[in-house]
Amino acid sequence: MRIMGILDKSRDRCSICGSKITFPYRLDRYGIPGFVCGRCYDERLREIYGIDLSIRREESKKQGLG
Ligand SMILES: [Zn+2]
Numbered sequence: 001m002r003i004m005g006i007l008d009k010s011r012d013r014c015s016i017c018g019s020k021i022t023f024p025y026r027l028d029r030y031g032i033p034g035f036v037c038g039r040c041y042d043e044r045l046r047e048i049y050g051i052d053l054s055i056r057r058e059e060s061k062k063q064g065l066g
Helices: 038-065
Strands: 025-027 032-036
Touching: 025 038, 032 038
Parallel strands: none
Antiparallel strands: 025 032
16 A cells, blocks of 8 residues: 655665665664665574674573583
8 A cells, every 4th residue: 555655765775775665664773774675684683693692692502511
């Protein structure tokens, strides 16, 4: 469903890759303003949690090895 061209155009574009967004996601809690596309949202979350997990893994590894 489309409503003329009244909606904010910035919503249509991803803040990270600049491609058109079909469904806007928000990453403002991670320091990214505006909206991002599903792909960048997924990638960014994976990056954030991937780093977090690897740090945890290394920490537990160190603890495990003593
Ligand atoms: Zn994107």
